[in-house]
Amino acid sequence: MKLQHYLGGLEGIDSEPLNFEKRVFVEPWETRIFGIHVAMMGLSKHLNKALPQYPIESVPTKFKSIWTWADLRKGAEAMNPFDYFRFRYYEKWLGGISGFFVQSGYITQEELDARTVTYLEKTNTSLPRLSEPAIDDQVIDYLHRGDPAIREVNRQPKFNAGQKVLVKDVPTTDHTRLPGYLRNKTGIVDRVYEGAYAYLCSTGADGLGEPMYVYSIKFDPKDIWGEMAETNSWVYADLFEVYVEAA
Structure with a gap:
């Protein structure tokens, strides 16, 4: 999810109207x-x-x-x-x-x-x-x-539902599953998914590879987009454990 692959939260990228193609296969x-x-x-x-x-x-x-x-x-x-x-x-x-x-x-x-x-x-x-x-x-x-993808690990999750966490700004080389607009943002653990999940490949410095827990984390849109954010709403993201730390 490098810049060109994950555009959540970025403005002014498109110079032309977006084409929402609904066909699965065009050619x-x-x-x-x-x-x-x-x-x-x-x-x-x-x-x-x-x-x-x-x-x-x-x-x-x-x-x-x-x-x-x-x-x-x-x-x-x-x-x-x-x-x-x-x-x-x-x-x-x-x-x-x-x-x-x-x-x-x-x-x-x-x-x-x-x-x-x-x-x-x-x-x-x-x-x-x-x-x-x-x-x-x-x-x-x-x-x-x-x-x-679910694997067994001999340890408990590091974080619990309701706990405040900070999203890390991990280095990115070949690949990452961490959206850029959530880096250095603070959220609340909404759900701890059952079982540990092994990612499809090792991402090196990014930290993915070995099985780990995944969390659904809730963010206040204002903490991400400031006064431009929609009111009365939340942003949810499923993040691997390696991407978060206690706030």
Whole structure:
């Protein structure tokens, strides 16, 4: 959630009227890039440690990497902010996934560019059609069961409902789940969610990775936006424990 990825509380970003597109997919190719992303998640190497466990090692796939929603978000957040605002939703997906395959050595940039030219010049060129039942079964199994995030930890939550807490201003490198407009703001713990939650990947200096408790925290809008805030309202945010400290 870097600047270009999470705009809550910022003004003057848009120079043109916003287009609230209600269609899930605008172009046919967007369904394919969505399917590629889902297949990558269903074949991700980290699933051999997930609950319930998946037999990833026995699936005959050449995909040997870890891929989660967080990796997709990191790709989008790494974009130049001007490009981020210029491209549509699934265009960001396409750029992030393509960059990942190049960086991971599955394809070279030259091979990708050549394939792109081929399809641009001959738009009726048939797409590759390959089928491996074991891979298909694994992806379908993943869609049914998912990747449960709740884990067990041998400790109690640090904070209780009703407790006043301060949101930290943690360093951000590749990725963060802390909205920028809540940093250094004070709120009240409204709810402590049951169980500890493991995030999809380690975020380094940001502090996410290991299982931890998550809190629903209530903020007075005036503490965030001053006199411009709406009256008789509250702002609620679900935050990982590493992001807050006792006020």
